[in-house]
Amino acid sequence: INVSITEASDLSEVKFSWNNTNTTLFDSNVLIIHNFNNVSAFGEDEGSSSDLSLRQNIKDFSAYGNNATTNGTPILNKTGKWASALNFDGVNDYARIPHSRGNIDIAKGNFSMELWVATNRTLSSTSLAIAGKSQGNTNAGYLLRHMDTGALQPYVSDGLTNLTLNSATTIGNGGFHHVLMTYNRSHLRLFIDGVEDANSPAQGVLNSLAN
Numbered sequence: 001i002n003v004s005i006t007e008a009s010d011l012s013e014v015k016f017s018w019n020n021t022n023t024t025l026f027d028s029n030v031l032i033i034h035n036f037n038n039v040s041a042f043g044e045d046e047g048s049s050s051d052l053s054l055r056q057n058i059k060d061f062s063a064y065g066n067n068a069t070t071n072g073t074p075i076l077n078k079t080g081k082w083a084s085a086l087n088f089d090g091v092n093d094y095a096r097i098p099h100s101r102g103n104i105d106i107a108k109g110n111f112s113m114e115l116w117v118a119t120n121r122t123l124s125s126t127s128l129a130i131a132g133k134s135q136g137n138t139n140a141g142y143l144l145r146h147m148d149t150g151a152l153q154p155y156v157s158d159g160l161t162n163l164t165l166n167s168a169t170t171i172g173n174g175g176f177h178h179v180l181m182t183y184n185r186s187h188l189r190l191f192i193d194g195v196e197d198a199n200s201p202a203q204g205v206l207n208s209l210a211n
Helices: none
Strands: 014-018 020-027 067-071 076-077 085-087 094-096 111-117 128-134 141-146 152-157 162-164 177-183 185-193 194-202
Touching: 020 162, 111 141, 128 152, 141 177, 152 177, 152 185
Parallel strands: none
Antiparallel strands: 014 020, 067 094, 076 085, 111 177, 128 141, 141 152, 152 162, 177 185, 185 194
16 A cells, blocks of 8 residues: 655644554654655755765654754665665765754653665674664663674663664665664564564663663
């Protein structure tokens, strides 16, 4: 089922109802939606993949304005899973939301982070962060990493207690995978392509993940 919403300036909630079950797809709990489609009408910069102006603004489609800017020279890839994607070099390319956007701090609540990921990097002794938010001096925060084994590793920490797990599935063939990391203060779980791949009970009570 494909649905297009063309007038969304005052959109507050989207629900999908199937077989007497309602699933909320969008509401005020959604903090960030980045689609990397480079649509100038939405405030994203337009241009060719070699145009630096293309890589200046990534629009957030949630209600919170968590727009991102890019560092390095990421390339807009027209063959993303859905329309476009950003292609990062694994060295110094990244998209950044300013730390001042305090609403992406995860305190003591539950949260989920989902994204489409593709990688064909040569595995080495170095892990790479895919997405997250953390504080350098305490490591408090949340991350999703691609490990040197090809596994994905969700990570949460309050600066004192760290909780991680490694996926049973490895990725690295260049194909896109749907990845969902979720934490509810009792378990950390990882889903890959709609299937629960790994989970771990919380080791002690994590305090605030804010950073």
